[in-house]
Structures are given as structure tokens and as C-alpha cells.
Amino acid sequence: MKTYSRLCAVVFGLMMTALCVVISVETVLRKVFNHSLAGVDELSGYAIAIGAPLCFTIAAVEQSHIRINLLHIQMPRRIRAALNLLSAIFLAALSVYLVTFTFRTVSETRLFGSVAQTPWMTPLILPQAAWLIAMGVFTFATVFLAVRAVLFALRRDTDALLSEYGPDAIEDELATELSDLEARTRALQLLGSAFLRC
Secondary structure, eight states, X not given: OHHHHHHHHHHHXXXXXXXXXXXXXXXXXXXXXXXXXXXXXXXXXXXXXXXXXXXXXXXHHHTOSXXXXXXXXXSOHHHHHXXXXXXXXXXXXXXXXXXXXXXXXXHHHHHHTOBOSSTTOOBTHHHHHHHHHXXXXXXXXXXXXXXXXXXXXXXXXXXXXXXXXXXOOHHHHHXXXXXXXXXXXXXXXXXXXXXXXX
């Protein structure tokens, strides 16, 4: 699943980079040539709609969503494992609901041949189909994780439910932050030395 989440991150990153380039071109065209591409805000909306489920997928797989675990860490191991199991199941149920809603929306768009009320008059089936695919990616990940959690529970594998589905311990979070800080510091030093050579 780590490769799956990395692929989502790459797709999201490429999409946001392309959007930044288009926005930059639009800004230069407006300021310098008094001309507009008209519709960049429309593209931004599509990018957010498609990018959000990809980010949800990354957060679910990497267990990087924000949790307030003040009470969680005080509970007995079995209760923590049970709560982790329930959270995996509820997240999968939410994603199934969302993908069902998205599918219905796309079906209605296809039925009525809806187009965007913008200068481009984009056939809405195109961005909504990409939105549906992104929601499908999210749903696949959460259902896979929920099924895996249920299998761990059936095997009474409390350790797996705690380590793979629980929030990181404070020490783990600190180690991750220090590792990221070290990587950023190294990157800045490399940039600084490259700049000085120029």
C-alpha cells in the first residue's frame, strides 16, 4: 500500500505543479499583455475535487491524519485495538458512501449532458469522471485497510491493530520530525553551496 500512496502523491504533485504553471502563465498574461485565458479558476476547482480524494488516500494509508490521542493512549491495549478497528471500518463505510454519491452525480451528468456555466463550457462528464476515479482510488484503499483490520481482529492480532492502525507514539512523531528537519537542513546546505559556487 505504500507504493499505492506514493503513486497518489506523485499524481497529486504533478497535477498541482501543472496548475501552478497555468496560474503563473495566466498572471503574466494579465499583467503584461492584458489578456486572460478565462477559466483558470474552473481548472482550480477541478484540481481540488480530484486532488482531495488522492490526499485522503495518502492520509489513510500512511496513517497521517490528525488524531487527538490524549484519551486513546490512556486506554487498555484491547480497547485501543478495538477503536482502531472501528475507525478503519467507519472510514471504509464513509468512502463507500462518497463513491456512491459521486457515481450518482456522474450518472446524472451523463444523462443530462451537463456543461459548466463558464466561458469554456466544459462537458462536466470529463472532470467528474476523473473525480469518480479519484474517489474509487480512495475507496479501494480504505476498504482494503478495513478488511485487513478485520482479519487482524479475527486472528486476535492486537499488536498489528495497534502498530498499523493506531496513532504514532510521541517518540515516533518526534523521531519523524527530527528526521525531516535533518533532510531539509541537508537540502538547504546543498542549495547554499551550489549558490556560492555560481
